[in-house]
Amino acid sequence: xxxxxxxxxxxxxxxxxxxxxxxxxxxxxxxxxxxxxxxxxxxxxxxxxxxxxxxxxxxxxxxxxxxxxxxxxxxxxxxxxxxxxxxxxxxxxxxxxxxxxxxxxxxxxxxxxxxxxxxxxxxxxxxxxxxxxxxxxxxxxxxxxxxxxxxxxxxxxxxxxxxxxxxxxxxxxxxxxxxxxxxxxxxxxxxxxxxxxxxxxxxxxxxxxxxxx
Numbered sequence: 001x002x003x004x005x006x007x008x009x010x011x012x013x014x015x016x017x018x019x020x021x022x023x024x025x026x027x028x029x030x031x032x033x034x035x036x037x038x039x040x041x042x043x044x045x046x047x048x049x050x051x052x053x054x055x056x057x058x059x060x061x062x063x064x065x066x067x068x069x070x071x072x073x074x075x076x077x078x079x080x081x082x083x084x085x086x087x088x089x090x091x092x093x094x095x096x097x098x099x100x101x102x103x104x105x106x107x108x109x110x111x112x113x114x115x116x117x118x119x120x121x122x123x124x125x126x127x128x129x130x131x132x133x134x135x136x137x138x139x140x141x142x143x144x145x146x147x148x149x150x151x152x153x154x155x156x157x158x159x160x161x162x163x164x165x166x167x168x169x170x171x172x173x174x175x176x177x178x179x180x181x182x183x184x185x186x187x188x189x190x191x192x193x194x195x196x197x198x199x200x201x202x203x204x205x206x207x208x209x210x211x212x213x
Contacts, residue, residue: 005044008086011100012052023100035103050082078157087145099135106186113138121166134159
């Protein structure tokens with residue numbers, strides 16, 4: 001597998017419970033999307049942020065020239081639509097697909113997912129209860145693009161409908177990932193005011209540093 005690091009970040013979501021665009025919510029005076037971006041290595045060759053038309057300028061004003069911001073190609077709003085837009089903007093073979101609300105993203109975990117995706121269509125974390133993390137996963141870009149298009153043609157808008165069309169998916173147990181990130185903070189995302197407070201507390205306590213060292 002080539003050493004190029006390609007990352008697609010989905011930032012088109014609105015949070016009704018938080019009353020704001022997720023990407024621009026602040027944790028410790030810094031927008032959430034910047035926390036996610038700052039966890040990526042400097043060697044990252046390409047970062048694509050997928051947003052809605054009405055939020056593109058706001059996100060560009062926050063991220064500057066660090067990334068390429070592209071607009072969802074379809075009117076329907078769903079992670080699958082955003083993922084397809086991202087895949088269409090990537091010419092490299094593999095990419096990491098993540099959501100914008102991962103303030104404690106572990107690059108150890110992310111790079112591991114990219115490595116084990118080699119010769120597979122995807123490498124996706126899976127919890128013991130069967131729940132998967134499709135927005136914290138690595139994909140073979142062309143395969144994922146084709147599967148996403150097929151799912152959308154069938155009127156399906158969820159990520160599972162794409163994944164079910166992928167052969168050769170490698171599922172990685174979170175019990176394995178726990179060896180790289182003992183508290184599994186890499187999967188922590190912000191959906192509620194309580195999550196926001198918890199994230200701020202984790203930053204203040206310095207747990208992120210201990211878990212990611």
